[in-house]
Amino acid sequence: MSTQTTGIEIVGSMKKGYEEILTPEALDFVERLERHFGERRVELLAAREKRQEEINGGKLPDFLPETKHIRESEWTIAPLPKDLQDRRVEITGPTDRKMVINALNSGAKIFMADCEDSTSPTWEAIVEGQINLRDAVNRTISFENANGKKYQLNEETAVLMVRPRGWHLEEKHVLLDGKPISGGLFDFAMYFFHNAKKLVEQGTGPYFYLPKMESHLEARLWNDVFVYAQNHLGIPQGTIKATVLIETILASFEMNEILYELKEHSAGLNCGRWDYIFSYLKKLRSQDDVILPDRSQVTMTVPFMRSYSLLTIQTCHRRKAPAMGGMAAQIPIKNDEEANAEAFAKVRADKEREARDGHDGTWVAHPGLVPVAMEAFNKEMPEPNQIESGKQMDVEVKAADLLAVPEGTITEAGVRMNINVGIQYVASWLNGRGAAPIHNLMEDAATAEISRAQLWQWIRHPKGVLEDGRKVTVEMYHELKEEELEKIKLEVGKAVFENGKFEQAAEMFDELILNDEFVEFLTLPGYQALA
Ligand SMILES: CC(=O)SCCNC(=O)CCNC(=O)[C@H](O)C(C)(C)COP(=O)(O)OP(=O)(O)OC[C@H]1O[C@@H](n2cnc3c(N)ncnc32)[C@H](O)[C@@H]1OP(=O)(O)O
Ligand SMILES: O=CC(=O)O
């Protein structure tokens, strides 16, 4: 174990105010975390590759024999703090200054400030996001729009949780011994270092959401980081609380183990449905019988998705942990009342189903949807949560249920939609906007991953055949892509198209689709292209 604390180098720009976040003490903390835990992160990423090779070779995901005792013995997570007991509606969004204020004022119980799926991790977004979070915690945050509208915090605000980047992402503007450090460790370290004590004084705490994990060993790494961090700042062990997103097919086989690893620090699990669909497809892409229909057909009620959500609820409630629902992609539709009412009805139905099944709360992407989700949960869940009552469906979820291939069709419209949305999203991301409204739906890194993964698989899989019998091919992709690019140009206008990085996005999309090697995350080549 090294104690050297002088190897950090910042290669991103140092704008006004950045020095208040990138202080020598905070950087010393980042360096300690990276030196202690950086190598384990890299080993765990290598283990992911090995696991993928095994799956490609036919060893399908299953519950682990070596952790059977954890699944079968009786234990619970540590008691939850008071302000994490009623989480019926949580709003999510990037750490943009105006959105942080709007989200905290939205009437939701929790705001999950997101450095992952909805953030394009430019250096500015990352560091300024930390400034915004610090000012939010100190309650000094304010903002003035170009039109003069002023923003400040209401008296009563949502409880703050922060989602650091996943283990796969690096922060290339912070080098240790010349190498980029973990993006997740950087996000965690900065937020924790600058805010943990203040949050505790305020009667809340440093609360996190942990994304995209594939095994309980990855959860163990986060737990070890938490123990180290609490020691470092002299904060009682167990002060940090974290909700893990079950958003990979492999994690759904290790829900008990993940809760167990984080026992003292756990604030339950969440169904990260969009990444989950992506992960199902990514991990099982080479299986002869695994093929997904059009993205719009893969809903929460198809058997493999429903099984996963019910298993999350059962597992959490047995361990006295909250089982959070997921994100409906609908957002308010301006200037079309009928379409707006339809979108709201879809969200309402989704949230009512979640509450009836036993979820303890849910996510929305937009302040306009807070009342919709709140009403749905108030109606189905009068108590703060359903943990004590242990509400859950009486079903036994087996490995085969989690892996079941959904029925449905692949259509030309589905292929076009994936191309159109994928390219528009990548353009948005390259322009620094990690969540975007596209065709009246919220699109972020997780939803866009589904689009590009489906195209990749449909081209290569023998079952990638349209309902009219045509095989999806590279030629079809090229032809439809040209047409979709024309449509986008007409929709956004020539000037926006030319300045909006759409051509660069189309090139990057080509690389993702045409490369026989499946690119693990679109944000990896994307990050190379970001400033
Ligand atoms: C798969 C997953 O991981 S889901 C979680 C990650 N994804 C997200 O968090 C997406 C969050 N949502 C968003 O980013 C946005 O809602 C978008 C991009 C989809 C749409 O944003 P916009 O086009 O700005 O929406 P719209 O114009 O309707 O916004 C109206 C107002 O609501 C605010 N708003 C919209 N969404 C949010 C949000 N999630 N949090 C806070 N404020 C929000 C806007 O800032 C705007 O404020 P203003 O009136 O004061 O200017
Ligand atoms: O992070 C959430 C998801 O659905 O993915």
Ligand SMILES: [Mg+2]
């Ligand atoms: Mg996700």
